[in-house]
Amino acid sequence: MKTIIISTFLLVALVTGAKAQTDAQQDKMNDAMMAENMKAINKSSATNNRTWNESRSSNVLMKEGKLYTEKNGKQQRMTRNVKMRNGTDVLTNGLVNKPDGSQMGMRNGMFIDMYGNISYRPKSKN
Structure with a gap:
């Protein structure tokens, strides 16, 4: 047992x-x-x-229906999403997501600086 x-x-x-x-x-x-x-x-x-922050790309602008990043006066086609210092996200399709949750679409001549301020750039005199 x-x-x-x-x-x-x-x-x-x-x-x-x-x-x-x-x-x-x-x-x-x-x-x-x-x-x-x-x-x-x-x-x-x-x-x-990928998102670029302000150290890699200072500003975003739309010209002729295409988005460009601009730093030190040089423009380059935007190939990645960009996040501005205030939290604004600019997507490669032109959609802008603001930190307050609102959205808008970029239009020709629109310019967003590295702080997320949106304005229209005057047309150059060529």
């Missing part, structure tokens, strides 16, 4: 120990997979949803 009880106890201990080890291994694998997925997500959003 003692042998059966001891054998049963050892069997339960072995199965429980093996199950705990399997769970720990599974948790470790899940953590590794989660970390790998997060790296992939971060890399994907970094390449697809």
